[in-house]
Amino acid sequence: MIYTITLNPTIDRLLYLEEVLTKEKNNRLESVAYDLGGKGHHGSYAMSKLEVENQALGFCGTTNKRQLEKILEQKNINHDLVDVYGKPTRESYVIVEKGVSGSILITERGYEVSSYDKSLLVDKIEEKVKPEDTVLIAGSMPPGFEIKDLEQLITLLNKIGCFIACDLSGEALKAAVKAGVNFIKPNRFEILELANHGQSLLDTVKELTKTIDYVIVSQGGSGSLCGHGNEFYQISPPTIVVKNDTGAGDCFVGSFLASLTQKKSFVDSLTFATACSASKVQHIDSTSFSVKDAQNLQKKVIVEKV
Ligand code: ATP
Ligand code: MG
Numbered sequence: 001m002i003y004t005i006t007l008n009p010t011i012d013r014l015l016y017l018e019e020v021l022t023k024e025k026n027n028r029l030e031s032v033a034y035d036l037g038g039k040g041h042h043g044s045y046a047m048s049k050l051e052v053e054n055q056a057l058g059f060c061g062t063t064n065k066r067q068l069e070k071i072l073e074q075k076n077i078n079h080d081l082v083d084v085y086g087k088p089t090r091e092s093y094v095i096v097e098k099g100v101s102g103s104i105l106i107t108e109r110g111y112e113v114s115s116y117d118k119s120l121l122v123d124k125i126e127e128k129v130k131p132e133d134t135v136l137i138a139g140s141m142p143p144g145f146e147i148k149d150l151e152q153l154i155t156l157l158n159k160i161g162c163f164i165a166c167d168l169s170g171e172a173l174k175a176a177v178k179a180g181v182n183f184i185k186p187n188r189f190e191i192l193e194l195a196n197h198g199q200s201l202l203d204t205v206k207e208l209t210k211t212i213d214y215v216i217v218s219q220g221g222s223g224s225l226c227g228h229g230n231e232f233y234q235i236s237p238p239t240i241v242v243k244n245d246t247g248a249g250d251c252f253v254g255s256f257l258a259s260l261t262q263k264k265s266f267v268d269s270l271t272f273a274t275a276c277s278a279s280k281v282q283h284i285d286s287t288s289f290s291v292k293d294a295q296n297l298q299k300k301v302i303v304e305k306v
Contacts, residue, residue: 002134002261003125004044004254005153006058008110008142009081010037011068012286014094021097021104030098035285036071037092037107039139039167039250044077045287046254046276052261055080057124059142061089061111075287080128082120087111103244112144122156131161134257137176138167138250147175154179165214167253169193183214185253191217201225202306205232216256216270218249223274225306228266235270237278238300247286252277255294271301 012035018028036042040058047054060068060081068089072079090108097103129135135157141150150172157164158180165183166176169190177184177194186194195204201217202225208215209227216226223236255276259269275298279289 001130001132002047002052002054002136002257003129004040004047004054004056004058004136004138005121005125006038006040006056006139007113007137007145008038008140009041009058009060009068009089010092010107010110011035011064011071011089012037012092012094014096014285016096017098019098020100021095033285034067034071036075036077036287040136041072041077042247042250042287043136043138043167043254043257044079045075046251046289047258048076048078049289049291050255050258050276052258054078054258055128057081057121057128059084059089059113059117059121061087063088065089080124082117082124084111084113084117110142113142114144118145118149122153125153125156126160129157129160129162133160134163134165134261136165136167136253136257138253140169141172147171151175151179154181165253165257167249177208177212181212183216183257184208184212185216185218185249185256187218187249188220202232214260214266216252218252220245220248223302224252224270226266226270231266232306233267233270234304234306235274236302236304237274238297240278240282240297242281243284244286245281248277248281251280251287251289267303271298271303274298274301 014033016030018030044056056079062083090110093106095104164181166181205227214228218224226233252273256273275294278297279293
């Protein structure tokens, strides 16, 4: 079983404007849509789409709980969330202008979690997670959830003995590496937190692979530099027309972990995840991808041993 943990979930409210956003004018909406914004939820979406059993854990504000659950249900995501009473799950406003590529993103900070909320999450993890399971911790941490709480969470997972995957950034990423995890996928900016001054990217990956089973540095359209044991690869996706690259990394992580769980090899898991995320960037929203397109794209992924 794979569990994803989204500590700071988000409901994306996509505001499609009739025209270009203009100051001092009433900007009319053409339509509104809702989507998941949390990275763990994005990972769960990819796994569910690939029909790999998983459950989304994490926090959820009670005042708009139905709204978040409705999106999770529509997207077929099995979930068991800890209620944060009397508070709403944060929203992100994604403004999409007519005929303009890219979007404007405005994000709320999110509710503060209490010691009680945190203890409920720990209880749930202790009750559910078994040594043979995989746990993905992804995304930012809400106010009130400190680095020491993350360290305690990883220590607990290490005690259980499950496979620990992290998609974190900044201090949280550093703390996770120190606490001991099995998988990380920093992007080209996030890896800078872990690199020693003057060290090449390959040397950084080699160094990290000494203590982390799977190290993948994603490089957007240029692919990824990946290490596992003594195997190192540069993976390049086929060239495609990009509609929206937000969520490409989350799709990569979800489909890679799904493949590993299905006992696919390292290289097969890498090429499939690369293909799924290449399909994802051709979709306008942050999660959608086509499994059939991914299977075709996988044949065009280039693998170079480095
Ligand atoms: P996010 O945090 O928004 O999910 P990220 O910054 O973590 O994204 P990226 O490095 O942008 O992740 O992308 C992850 C993977 O998705 C890349 O390694 C690559 O395989 C694939 N990908 C991203 N952008 C493109 C692109 N333009 N064309 C093809 N594949 C892409
Ligand atoms: Mg990312």
